[in-house]
Amino acid sequence: MLLKSCCIYSTGIFSILMLILGISLVLSNVFPHFLQGEVEKEVVLKNGTEAFDAFENPPxxxxxxxxxxxxxxxxxxxxxxxxxxxxxxxxxxxxxRPMEDVNFQENGTKVAAVNPKxxxxxxxxxxxxxxxxxxxxxxxxxxxxxxxxxxxxxxxxxxxxxxxxxxxxxxxxxxxxxxxxxxxxxxxxxxxxxxxxxxxxxxxxxxxxxNDGKYVFFTGQGSSKDFARVDTWNGNSxxxxxxxxxxxxxxxxxxxxxxxxxxxxxxxxxxxxxxxxxxxxxxxxxxxxxxxxxxxxxxxxxxxxxxxxxxxxxxxxxxxxxxxxxxxxxxxxxxxxxxxxxxxxxxxxxxxxxxxxxxxxxxxxxxxxxxxxxxxxxxxxxxxxxxxxxxxxxxxxxxxxxxxxxxxxxxxxxxxxxxxxxDDASAVKLRTVMVKQNVVVNIPFMLIGLGIIMGVLFMFLMCRQKVPESTAAERQPLLSS
Incomplete structure (x- = not known):
């Protein structure tokens, strides 16, 4: 009986913890910020990244x-x-319109190229x-x-x-x-x-x-906001x-x-x-x-x-x-x-x-x-x-x-x-990223939902607890005729 009660109260406590954790994560935007940070690391113009491949030869x-x-x-x-x-x-x-004469500059923070069409x-x-x-x-x-x-x-x-x-x-x-x-x-x-x-x-x-002239672009290595921003055109800023x-x-x-x-x-x-x-x-x-x-x-x-x-x-x-x-x-x-x-x-x-x-x-x-x-x-x-x-x-x-x-x-x-x-191939890749984004972003809401379900379960179990049966002596009338 004691073990059973322990389990019921543990469910209630766990429910409260899930709700608190989920709400905290929603308010702090931890998961969206984490996802955005990971994307910002990937979207940079350097050899080996999908961003650079698309930059060099648009698919x-x-x-x-x-x-x-x-x-x-x-x-x-x-x-x-x-x-x-x-x-x-x-x-x-x-x-x-492929990029040609691609040349990285200043420790990879800039890249020069021409864009013939x-x-x-x-x-x-x-x-x-x-x-x-x-x-x-x-x-x-x-x-x-x-x-x-x-x-x-x-x-x-x-x-x-x-x-x-x-x-x-x-x-x-x-x-x-x-x-x-x-x-x-x-x-x-x-x-x-x-x-x-x-x-x-x-x-x-x-x-x-x-081409319309030589461009120098920022690669986004220093700041993601500078990704592909034009620094100079034909040598002029x-x-x-x-x-x-x-x-x-x-x-x-x-x-x-x-x-x-x-x-x-x-x-x-x-x-x-x-x-x-x-x-x-x-x-x-x-x-x-x-x-x-x-x-x-x-x-x-x-x-x-x-x-x-x-x-x-x-x-x-x-x-x-x-x-x-x-x-x-x-x-x-x-x-x-x-x-x-x-x-x-x-x-x-x-x-x-x-x-x-x-x-x-x-x-x-x-x-x-x-x-x-x-x-x-x-x-x-x-x-x-x-x-x-x-x-x-x-x-x-x-x-x-x-x-x-x-x-x-x-x-x-x-x-x-x-x-x-x-193009279709790029769309498939991007849809996969969107699915991952939805999963990651919705983790706090999943925790809140789990907390609510466990809270409902806790209340249900509390209501179903049986009242201990009385003894024969307790069932005897207080006054006998």
Missing amino acids: APIYMQFYFFNLTNPLEMLNGDRPAVVEIGPYTYREY TYIFQRNMSRGPETDLIRTVNIPAMTVMEKFKDNALAASVISSYMRSQGEGLFITRTVRELLWGYEDGLLKALSLFQPGLDDVFGLFYKNNGS SLDWWTSDECNMINGTNGAFFHPVVTKNETLYMFSSDLCRSLYAVYEEDVTVKGIPGYRFTPPSKVFANLTVNPDNAGFCVPAGNCLGSGLLNVSACKQGAPIIMSSPHFYQADEKFVKDVFGMNPKKEEHQTTIDINPLTGIVLQAAKRLQVNVFIEKIPRFSQAENVRTVVFPVVYLNESVLI
Whole structure:
């Protein structure tokens, strides 16, 4: 009987201890911190880690899609009407981007590399062949006219030459030519007077099979928050295209990698050589990709807002004080003087004026927003879509008959969607990590549950204890008759 009582009370004491231990572990976050610490040790750029293997040769397939805007009313536009365009695409390319010339520096705290990109056309994923014809603005001509618009003699000579060659404000070229380059007659003629001038033009000329410069990344060895953060690009720790130190900063990673243990309230910084600037993204919503939980981060409208909305963007107005409006970025300074304006596709998040200036624009968040879905524990990119639009600034230039009557407009040429989705093999590995995370994180709750079960068992046993039977003498009446 004594042994039985001992067992019952031991159950009660053990129940209380399990509850106290479980609640203490929940409040102290011991297991989540332990798991995060282990992940931070693994996510570092050094030989032998999965993070470095993915850095050196990304396993997930990357696709680049191009959508062109075909001009349908060239004559009307030359007479001052707004342009009317029709979107044609996608033209899809498989993108290969391994890291090359990898060299560790400063005791493994930094790693230098170049990131060449090769594009292979995917006919089965495209609207048509690369030989499809597109009518668009003549960017070399527009660039030359902008350059010489204040020089009456040069403008007269160039305008006469363009008329003699049948060159105007618009051209019709194949998709392949517009993207990867074609010999331009006007540039070829100018190269006779300006040696060294390249007579080939393409929106992504020299980008196929080449890299955008040498990067030096932090490996994350010193601090996990520095994982894959860009230290220098082309030997520089800042840019020189913009008019403020803040806008010239190189911040964050290259957008392909992020540090582990990402929280919802943090801002993720990225440097984009395509945009010639750094930008940032903030948390938008929870997502699930191939059964893996993630956080969706997107650049807020404030990133590309006019200085009246976001004074920090004043430095992006070039020349100083020349601001085009929200949603646009003048990158001519880093594009050899070409009047190139970058934006989101269909002028998404830009001033309504730019949408109305071009017939055929239809901005939609789900189709034209840049998104990055990240697993918060590991920082691995589950899915991403970088969406950018290349535009040309067109204005009336009286000294050139080719542009003497056009209206000032930001003309859309093409927009790209560079997308990636985690591959199945990596997804399986990551799901295994998520299962382990769930088990480890839930250990305190398992202890609490065990304590509750044992507490219920203790109460049940206490209630079932038998009252000792009375003796015969105790059952005799106190008073006899």
